[in-house]
Amino acid sequence: xxxxxxxxxxxxxxxxxxxxxxxxxxxxxxxxxxxxxxxxxxxxxxxxxxxxxxxxxxxxxxxxxxxxxxxxxxxxxxxxxxxxxxxxxxxxxxxxxxxxxxxxxxxxxxxxxxxxxxxxxxxxxxxxxxxxxxxxxxxxxxxxxxxxxxxxxxxxxxxxxxxxxxxx
Ligand SMILES: [Zn+2]
Ligand SMILES: [Zn+2]
Numbered sequence: 086x087x088x089x090x091x092x093x094x095x096x097x098x099x100x101x102x103x104x105x106x107x108x109x110x111x112x113x114x115x116x117x118x119x120x121x122x123x124x125x126x127x128x129x130x131x132x133x134x135x136x137x138x139x140x141x142x143x144x145x146x147x148x149x150x151x152x153x154x155x156x157x158x159x160x161x162x163x164x165x166x167x168x169x170x171x172x173x174x175x176x177x178x179x180x181x182x183x184x185x186x187x188x189x190x191x192x193x194x195x196x197x198x199x200x201x202x203x204x205x206x207x208x209x210x211x212x213x214x215x216x217x218x219x220x221x222x223x224x225x226x227x228x229x230x231x232x233x234x235x236x237x238x239x240x241x242x243x244x245x246x247x248x249x250x251x252x253x
Contacts, residue, residue, distance in 0.1 A: 086197060087190045088125070093134050093167075097127040109198050114205060115145040117156040123197070133167040133184050136193075142201060146209045150217035151225050157209075163200050167191060 086104045088097075103120035110116065123140040139162040146157050167184035168174065174183050184191050216226035221233030 086194045087192050089190045090188065093127050096129070097125050097136075099124045099126045104194075104197065108194050109201060111198070114198070114202055117143040117145045121201075130166075130168075132170040132173065136165045136167065138163055138165065138197070142204070144205065146206075148211040148215055149209050150215045151211060151227055152218060153211055153225065153227075155211040157206075159204060161200070161204060165193070165196055
């Protein structure tokens with residue numbers, strides 16, 4: 086996803102960019118649909134531009150409990166700063182992108198990918214009340230019920246057996 090200097094000179098006023106999901110997707114992150122919508126607002130600064138990005142990101146996640154895919158629409162805002170100041174670049178601040186006067190365009194994809202990755206939740210649940218998978222028969226308990234309900238709580242004996250099995 087590239088921004089052109091000509092557009093920045095004119096100024097971006099919450100302009101909508103639709104980023105193809107292939108540009109961002111990796112082994113660690115996936116999305117529902119074909120594009121990710123991001124609105125970008127730019128502000129001119131002495132050494133470059135301040136960018137404000139916002140959008141509702143359609144994350145495609147896999148539920149920890151039932152292992153089904155679900156969409157998590159997550160509102161996200163973050164800022165990036167484009168600067169031609171090399172000294173500033175050495176400060177290693179995270180939201181800085183180098184944009185020297187000679188560059189006509191800048192690729193935002195790596196920075197956007199980093200921000201989207203940071204937001205992936207540690208705990209993924211399709212819903213708070215997700216019933217998960219029956220440990221007895223493997224059925225998705227959100228969609229079906231089964232006859233092994235009595236055994237969904239492991240007994241002290243089961244726990245002991247697992248410990249013993251794991252300790253050859
Ligand atoms: Zn679930
Ligand atoms: Zn079952």
